[in-house]
Each structure stands twice: as structure tokens, then as C-alpha cells.
Amino acid sequence: MDRMKGRVALITGAARGIGAATARRFVEEGALVLLTDLLDAEGEALARSLGANARYLHHDVTRAEDWARATETVTTAFGGLNVLVNNAGILAAQTPIEQTEESDFRRVMDVNVVSVFLGMKAAAPAMKASGPGAIINLSSVAGIIGTANTAAYTASKFAVRGLTKSLAMELAEFGIRVNSVHPGYVDTKMIADMIPAEHAEAFRSSASPLGRLARPIEIANMVLFLASEESSYATGSEFIVDGGFTCH
Amino acid sequence: MGKLDNKVAIVTGGSRGLGEATVRLFAREGAKVLLTDVLDVEGEALAAALGANVRFMHHDVSKEAEWQSVVAAAESAFGLVSVLVNNAGIAQSGPMETLSESEYSRVIAINQTGVFLGMKSVLASMRRTGGGSIINVSSIYGLRGSPQTIAYTASKFAVAGMTKAAAMELAPDRIRVNSIHPGFFATPMALGNQAVVDTVLPLVPAGRLGDPDEIAQMALLLASDDMKYATGAEFVVDGGFTTY
Numbered sequence: 001m002d003r004m005k006g007r008v009a010l011i012t013g014a015a016r017g018i019g020a021a022t023a024r025r026f027v028e029e030g031a032l033v034l035l036t037d038l039l040d041a042e043g044e045a046l047a048r049s050l051g052a053n054a055r056y057l058h059h060d061v062t063r064a065e066d067w068a069r070a071t072e073t074v075t076t077a078f079g080g081l082n083v084l085v086n087n088a089g090i091l092a093a094q095t096p097i098e099q100t101e102e103s104d105f106r107r108v109m110d111v112n113v114v115s116v117f118l119g120m121k122a123a124a125p126a127m128k129a130s131g132p133g134a135i136i137n138l139s140s141v142a143g144i145i146g147t148a149n150t151a152a153y154t155a156s157k158f159a160v161r162g163l164t165k166s167l168a169m170e171l172a173e174f175g176i177r178v179n180s181v182h183p184g185y186v187d188t189k190m191i192a193d194m195i196p197a198e199h200a201e202a203f204r205s206s207a208s209p210l211g212r213l214a215r216p217i218e219i220a221n222m223v224l225f226l227a228s229e230e231s232s233y234a235t236g237s238e239f240i241v242d243g244g245f246t247c248h
Numbered sequence: 249m250g251k252l253d254n255k256v257a258i259v260t261g262g263s264r265g266l267g268e269a270t271v272r273l274f275a276r277e278g279a280k281v282l283l284t285d286v287l288d289v290e291g292e293a294l295a296a297a298l299g300a301n302v303r304f305m306h307h308d309v310s311k312e313a314e315w316q317s318v319v320a321a322a323e324s325a326f327g328l329v330s331v332l333v334n335n336a337g338i339a340q341s342g343p344m345e346t347l348s349e350s351e352y353s354r355v356i357a358i359n360q361t362g363v364f365l366g367m368k369s370v371l372a373s374m375r376r377t378g379g380g381s382i383i384n385v386s387s388i389y390g391l392r393g394s395p396q397t398i399a400y401t402a403s404k405f406a407v408a409g410m411t412k413a414a415a416m417e418l419a420p421d422r423i424r425v426n427s428i429h430p431g432f433f434a435t436p437m438a439l440g441n442q443a444v445v446d447t448v449l450p451l452v453p454a455g456r457l458g459d460p461d462e463i464a465q466m467a468l469l470l471a472s473d474d475m476k477y478a479t480g481a482e483f484v485v486d487g488g489f490t491t492y
Contacts, residue, residue, distance in 0.1 A: 165491050171455035184477070209419035214477040221474040230469070233431070233454060233462040238492025240481040242421050247308050247412040247480025 001202040003228045005030035008078040008130070009072060010060050012036050012119065013088030015043035017188035018138065021216035022223045023047075027054050029224065033076040034060075036070055037088070061088045061115035067122035068197035081129035083227045084123045086116045086137045089156075091190050094149040105152040112154055112156035113163070120167050120178075132175035136226045137164045144238070144246045161238060168236030179226050184242030187213040208243025250278025251472040256326040256361065257281045258318060260309050263290040265435035268387065269460035270333055271469045275302050276353040277468060282328035284309075284318055301326075309336045309362030315369035322373075330380040331471045334363045334407075337385065339437050340400040341444070352399045359403035360410075367414050367425070379422030381471050384411045385452030386427040388486050408482060414432065415480030424479040426470050431486025433458040446447075456489030 013019040014035035023035050027050045036059030037043040047056035057073050060066045066112050089112045127133040143157030168178040185207040195203045207213050222241050225231050255309035262283030271283045275298045284307030285291040288429040307318050322329050337359045362386050374380030390404030408427050415425040432448050434457045466485050
């Protein structure tokens with residue numbers, strides 16, 4: 001129960017879903033965690049339930065000034081920054097390209113990609129000063145393969161994968177490892193909102209060769225491994241946890 | 249409480265290097281381990297040092313009959329098998345025009361056919377267990393091309409491909425199959441070729457060779473119940489070597 005003992009982490013989109021499961025696992029393993037999100041009521045409640053080693057901060061990941069406040073808050077509260085988990089993201093409406101508004105495409109790129117750039121830029125100075133560290137960027141199976149009617153989401157998740165590799169090369173000399181995690185369909189509100197209720201059961205059983213959705217903790221366990229020293233030689237790589245979705 | 253309590257694992261090539269580190273970590277995490285190898289002296293000594301939950305058996309992974317004996321031995325000593333680490337492998341280097349067909353075939357027999365036979369042989373045991381995790385040790389040579397390693401590269405790409413085919417075939421049985429792709433590690437295989445070490449070390453973004461325990465940790469994660477949704481995927485641990 002001390003795989004992250006004394007490590008300081010910042011997790012975006014931590015109020016629910018994969019982010020919440022990750023925050024919970026990190027705290028269980030001894031980390032000090034700043035959870036950030038736009039969903040203040042859920043984020044504050046979760047941080048409170050996790051005890052003194054967790055705090056919550058309102059954070060719009062598309063705004064550089066919010067990132068400055070988040071890194072300032074985490075270093076002040078916990079004395080440094082070792083781990084950044086860029087988890088916040090949105091799923092665009094699934095529409096053919098003719099019906100995809102330019103403004104929607106730009107919005108997805110802003111929330112899913114520019115946020116990751118701003119996050120790594122804001123966190124780099126504090127992380128370099130804190131010694132060896134890890135950045136984990138949540139991409140998706142949509143960052144590995146193509147699917148129809150998801151131009152913006154797919155472009156954004158491939159971009160996260162590329163950003164990860166560039167920063168892995170740039171930050172290696174500082175002992176900061178940068179990897180991407182690629183979940184398949186996870187049992188979260190983001191996915192539930194995407195599927196009409198009458199199709200939910202069929203969707204679940206066909207979501208992967210394993211015949212089910214992932215549980216958020218199954219993705220959180222991958223993020224935990226990459227954040228901990230257990231993965232001390234892994235950087236610049238893609239970690240797929242998708243029940244076999246992309247292997248065929 | 250260990251991450252592999254009550255699990256029975258077979259680790260091939262377990263006498264030294266990445267296999268030895270994996271055997272040590274699995275045993276520390278509560279697994280019962282049958283380690284196999286053709287290096288009997290090292291294997292026997294390791295098993296003796298690790299106590300009653302670790303046993304050694306001589307094993308040429310390219311021989312199907314030996315695989316049947318190994319699985320039977322694991323079952324009778326420890327019970328139904330739930331983890332298989334296909335780690336045994338041999339290196340090959342040199343220009344292709346000097347590589348004989350028999351040398352080529354030997355690399356394929358051990359590195360590739362050995363993995364097929366391992367998956368095939370352990371299947372019935374894992375089905376009766378109600379699921380399992382097969383971890384095939386490929387390589388960064390299973391992802392990229394490099395000169396003077398044609399047989400090794402062929403065998404390691406094959407391991408990555410067989411992993412995906414087996415993952416699809418065995419998903420209904422809840423048997424997960426994944427490949428690990430180590431970069432350059434401080435093992436007898438890598439250190440046996442100083443010229444390669446001297447050439448590649450400056451090219452590793454992490455600035456060092458990997459420690460075998462860093463592969464053992466990856467294998468542990470995939471073997472454990474923490475990763476029950478991962479199958480058919482490639483897990484690269486290479487200090488950034490294939491990032492660029």
C-alpha cells in the first residue's frame with residue numbers, strides 16, 4: 001500500500017470516471033493528490049472522502065492561467081510535483097464530417113489536446129525541480145485506430161499520442177518519463193451518454209473480445225503502474241488496455 | 249498479501265536474465281513458480297534459494313513432448329496453471345549471407361515455435377482454472393528493423409503476431425495474451441555482445457540499460473488481477489528506444 005508513498009500528483013478530470021478511480025488508487029498507495037475538474041461538487045466530495053492527502057481545485061484545462069494556479073496550488077500544498085495525469089477530455093457528438101461544425105472540432109482539440117500541451121508546459125518546471133517523475137497522458141483506442149464519424153475525437157487522441165512521444169524525448173534527460181494510456185470502452189458516464197439505453201446491453205457485450213466494458217479501476221491500475229517506480233524504464237510508449245479491441 | 253497469491257506460474261528461460269528476475273519477483277508476490285530452462289545448474293540453484301514454492305525443470309521449449317511434461321509437473325506440484333511467461337529465447341547476430349538455414353531454423357524453433365507450443369500446451373490447464381494470463385516476451389526487435397538480426401527479428405515479430413491471434417482466440421476463455429517488448433537490458437544475452445552495448449547505449453533516451461527487475465515488474469502487472477482488461481496488446485519497456 002505504498003507504491004506511491006510521498007509522491008505528489010496532479011490529476012485532471014478527477015471528479016468522476018477514470019480520473020476519480022485514479023485519484024482513489026493513488027491515495028490508497030500513499031500519494032498526495034490534487035484533483036482538478038470543472039465539476040466542483042463531485043470533485044470536492046471525492047477529495048473530502050479521500051482525506052487529508054487529497055485536495056480539489058476548480059480547473060479549466062484549456063486556460064493557461066488555470067494551469068498556473070493548479071501547479072502553484074499543488075506545490076504549495078504538497079511541496080513539489082512528481083506526477084501529472086492529463087486525464088480531462090470530452091467526447092464530441094458522433095456526426096458525419098459534413099455535419100461536424102468547425103467550432104466543435106476546435107472545441108475538442110482545445111479540451112483534449114491544447115490542454116495536454118498547456119499541462120506539460122506548466123508542470124515541467126516544478127517536475128524538473130522535484131526529481132524523477134512521470135507524466136501520463138490519457139489517449140484512447142481512438143488514438144490507435146480509425147472509426148467513422150469521430151473526426152475530431154480521433155484527431156485529438158492521435159495528437160495526444162504524438163505529444164507524448166515528443167515530450168518523452170525532451171524530458172528524458174531530466175528523469176521525467178512520459179507515456180500514453182489507451183483505454184477501450186470504459187464503464188463511465190462519458191460512454192453511457194454516448195449509447196442509447198435500449199442498445200446498452202448489446203453494446204457492452206460487443207465492446208471488446210473480452211465481452212464487457214472496462215471498469216475505471218482497470219485503467220487506473222495501468223496509470224498507477226506508469227506513475228510508480230515499477231515502470232522506471234518505460235517512456236515514450238503506448239499502453240493499451242482495451243480488452244483486445246485494437247488487436248484485430 | 250502478494251499480488252500473485254494462489255497463482256501457479258510457469259516461467260521459461262527462468263535460470264538467468266529477465267526470466268530469473270521474473271521468477272524472483274513472482275515468488276516474492278506469492279506465486280508458486282515452475283521455472284524451466286536448459287541451464288540446469290543455474291536453474292536448480294535459483295529454485296533451491298527461493299524455497300518450496302519454486303521448482304526447476306529441464307526444458308527445451310522447442311520440443312512439444314517436453315512442454316507436456318512441464319505442464320503436468322506444474323499441475324502435480326502446485327495445481328492448475330494460471331500464468332505462463334514465454335521468456336526463453338536465443339540471440340542471433342551477423343550478416344544474412346553467412347547465416348545457415350539450420351541456424352535460422354534453430355532461432356525460429358526456440359523463439360517462435362517455443363511460444364506456440366507453450367500457449368498450446370498450457371491451454372487446457374488454464375481453461376480449467378477459469379482463465380489465465382499468457383505473457384510472451386518479444387523485443388523491440390519485434391517492432392522495428394535493424395541490420396544483421398534477420399532470424400531474431402523474424403522470430404520476435406512472429407511472437408507479437410501470435411500474441412494477437414491467440415488473444416482473439418482465447419478471449420472467450422478469459423485467457424489474456426499480451427507481449428512485452430524489452431529494449432536493451434543488463435542481461436547475459438545483451439552483455440554478451442559488448443559491441444552492441446557500446447553502439448546502442450548512446451541511443452537510449454533513458455541513458456542506461458534497463459535492469460531486469462524493470463521487465464519483471466511489467467510481467468507482474470500483466471500476470472496480476474490488476475490488469476484483467478488487457479489483452480492482445482504490446483507493452484514496450486525500452487527507456488524510450490523506439491520513441492524515435
